[in-house]
Amino acid sequence: MSAQSNAAPVIIKRKKIVAGGGHHGGAWKVAYADFVTAMMAFFLLMWLLNATTEKQRKGLADYFSPVVPISRVSSGGDGHFGGDSVMSEDTLVSDGLGASSLRATESRMARGVTGTEADTALEELQRRIESALAGSSGDSRIPAGLKRHILTRVTDEGLVVELFDLAGAPLFIESSAEPTAILVALATLLVDVGAMVTNPVAAEAHMRAAPVVLRENPVWEVSTERAQAMRALLKSAGLPPERVARVTSHADRDPAVRDPMAVRNNRIEVIFLRRPG
Numbered sequence: 001m002s003a004q005s006n007a008a009p010v011i012i013k014r015k016k017i018v019a020g021g022g023h024h025g026g027a028w029k030v031a032y033a034d035f036v037t038a039m040m041a042f043f044l045l046m047w048l049l050n051a052t053t054e055k056q057r058k059g060l061a062d063y064f065s066p067v068v069p070i071s072r073v074s075s076g077g078d079g080h081f082g083g084d085s086v087m088s089e090d091t092l093v094s095d096g097l098g099a100s101s102l103r104a105t106e107s108r109m110a111r112g113v114t115g116t117e118a119d120t121a122l123e124e125l126q127r128r129i130e131s132a133l134a135g136s137s138g139d140s141r142i143p144a145g146l147k148r149h150i151l152t153r154v155t156d157e158g159l160v161v162e163l164f165d166l167a168g169a170p171l172f173i174e175s176s177a178e179p180t181a182i183l184v185a186l187a188t189l190l191v192d193v194g195a196m197v198t199n200p201v202a203a204e205a206h207m208r209a210a211p212v213v214l215r216e217n218p219v220w221e222v223s224t225e226r227a228q229a230m231r232a233l234l235k236s237a238g239l240p241p242e243r244v245a246r247v248t249s250h251a252d253r254d255p256a257v258r259d260p261m262a263v264r265n266n267r268i269e270v271i272f273l274r275r276p277g
Contacts, residue, residue: 121197122159122272126152128193129161145169146185158199158274161190164256164267171268175218177225179233183268187233190270195238199272200245203230208265209252224249230268245273 049057133147149169151162163186165171171183179187194201205227207219227247235241255265 119154122154122199122274125194125197125272126154126159128196129190132189132193146182146189149182149186156274157271159272161270161272162256162267163270165263167263170263170266172226172229172266175222177222177229179229183230184233187230188237191234191237191239194272197272198243199274201234201239201243202246202248202269202271202273203227203234203244204248204250204269204271205230206250206254206256206265206267206269207252208255208262209260211261219251220249223251226268230270234270 048060052060129150129152133150148166149163149171151164153160153162163171163183169182170180171186172179205223207223207226210217210219227249231244231247234244252260252265255262256267257264259265
């Protein structure tokens with residue numbers, strides 16, 4: 001009995017064997033692979049945004065979201081108005097080309113207002129301005145190279161005639177509201193050709209940002225003076241004063257190009273407004 005009581009107890013240890021050893025706990029690898037793929041897609045997207053133009057990006061967006069209308073307009077209606085109401089402001093479009101009175105559009109898009117005769121008159125005015133700039137109108141008073149300073153576009157607001165600076169050929173004397181001969185010639189052209197319509201006119205002045213931080217930045221004052229100078233030029237060229245609807249100064253708050261200090265941002269916009277005079 002004493003020998004059995006002094007014997008060491010027998011301990012049985014059972015070892016659990018897991019099948020497929022070495023392959024457990026690999027879920028983090030899948031998560032990491034998904035993360036790397038997402039980052040690659042993100043950097044590819046950022047590169048595409050930086051390397052493409054607005055027109056190219058719109059083409060890519062249209063490719064991934066095609067629209068297949070069943071009629072000429074995207075609403076799909078087949079009645080007299082093709083799904084549109086009499087007032088296009090009430091129209092629900094699904095192709096992204098709709099417009100409202102607050103957003104300008106190209107001439108091929110809906111403008112959100114009615115008035116075919118007014119549209120035709122503005123488009124004819126645009127054609128005559130471009131014809132005069134091209135020299136096909138036979139007007140010998142127009143200096144050569146004037147066409148480089150002007151762009152026209154029909155928007156929801158009306159016909160916008162944009163006059164802008166070029167390197168070495170400004171519209172105003174630097175940092176002043178004194179017009180150059182180029183702007184005087186452009187104002188005369190606009191009044192002569194614009195006599196075919198009676199639409200009210202708006203003048204808006206824009207300027208580039210100052211290249212250095214100034215204690216007192218005169219951009220607002222100079223921009224306001226330039227807008228008033230343009231109004232005076234139009235009046236002296238023969239535009240009736242009652243046709244001037246507004247004179248606006250934007251300073252450097254609405255640049256035309258990405259670089260706020262670019263010369264291209266120095267511009268005057270003369271708008272033949274769409275509403276009747």
